[in-house]
Amino acid sequence: MSASSVAEQVQTLREQGFVVARQFASPEIVQALRAEAQRQLDAVIEPIEYEADLQYPGAPPSRDAQGGATVRRLLDAYRRGPLFQQWATRQDIGAWLRAYFGETPVLSRAHHNCVMTKHPAYGSLTGWHQDIRYWSFSEDDLVSTWLALGHETADNGGLFFLPGSHTAAFDASQFDEQKFFRADLPQNQAWIERAVCPTLEPGDVVFFHCRTLHAARQNSSDQVKLSLVHTYHPESCSPLPGTRSASLPGVPLAG
Numbered sequence: 001m002s003a004s005s006v007a008e009q010v011q012t013l014r015e016q017g018f019v020v021a022r023q024f025a026s027p028e029i030v031q032a033l034r035a036e037a038q039r040q041l042d043a044v045i046e047p048i049e050y051e052a053d054l055q056y057p058g059a060p061p062s063r064d065a066q067g068g069a070t071v072r073r074l075l076d077a078y079r080r081g082p083l084f085q086q087w088a089t090r091q092d093i094g095a096w097l098r099a100y101f102g103e104t105p106v107l108s109r110a111h112h113n114c115v116m117t118k119h120p121a122y123g124s125l126t127g128w129h130q131d132i133r134y135w136s137f138s139e140d141d142l143v144s145t146w147l148a149l150g151h152e153t154a155d156n157g158g159l160f161f162l163p164g165s166h167t168a169a170f171d172a173s174q175f176d177e178q179k180f181f182r183a184d185l186p187q188n189q190a191w192i193e194r195a196v197c198p199t200l201e202p203g204d205v206v207f208f209h210c211r212t213l214h215a216a217r218q219n220s221s222d223q224v225k226l227s228l229v230h231t232y233h234p235e236s237c238s239p240l241p242g243t244r245s246a247s248l249p250g251v252p253l254a255g
């Protein structure tokens with residue numbers, strides 16, 4: 001089967017809220033990004049978010065506890081050197097997102113913009129959520145890219161998505177106080193039963209909408225999972241002044 005075109009992928013994103021672009025990054029790029037991510041992880045290069053900071057299920061109780069030094073994200077990937085910067089602003093990423101937005105895409109440095117790790121021990125489970133829940137923009141039509149730097153499956157903490165959830169009008173009562181989609185409600189169960197977890201190979205990129213409900217389990221393999229994650233908005237959509245979304249300047253992508 002031939003690879004799907006950008007136009008087809010954009011259409012799938014519009015319809016189901018996520019799409020996998022297979023082999024978007026070459027093996028050489030993936031190898032270089034992975035080696036650099038691993039080097040920075042081993043060298044504990046800040047800024048870092050630790051599993052203990054979030055306290056999701058499976059995380060150590062504090063940074064001082066056993067496993068407390070388990071990294072969740074290497075933050076501000078854009079500032080971590082030219083390899084990461086080039087990836088986030090690549091011409092083909094820009095062209096893809098321009099096809100979706102119909103205008104210049106802007107990289108948000110305030111959200112995602114990280115190497116996401118999931119460790120076999122102390123790597124946590126992330127419940128069902130929409131990324132937009134804590135973001136503040138004039139519109140809610142943002143798209144994130146998730147580049148697999150290794151194999152990703154349900155068992156090592158790969159992402160699950162709920163197709164079509166990006167266009168659903170959920171009620172606030174369907175979410176808990178941390179804005180996680182409540183798995184205990186029958187009306188939510190009907191959604192959760194539709195969950196899909198695309199298996200990713202190194203170099204695959206998932207484009208997903210900021211309203212798409214997604215979740216991930218813990219990592220039951222014996223290898224750390226590494227992914228590179230970025231978020232983009234169209235230039236006509238701005239972060240609201242004074243919010244975290246406006247805390248770092250965005251980077252417009254060349255046409």
Ligand SMILES: O=C(O)CCC(=O)C(=O)O
Pocket residue numbers: 116118124125126131157214215216217
């Ligand atoms: O890898 C995970 O546990 C989920 C990450 C995620 O959904 C997020 O950061 O928004």
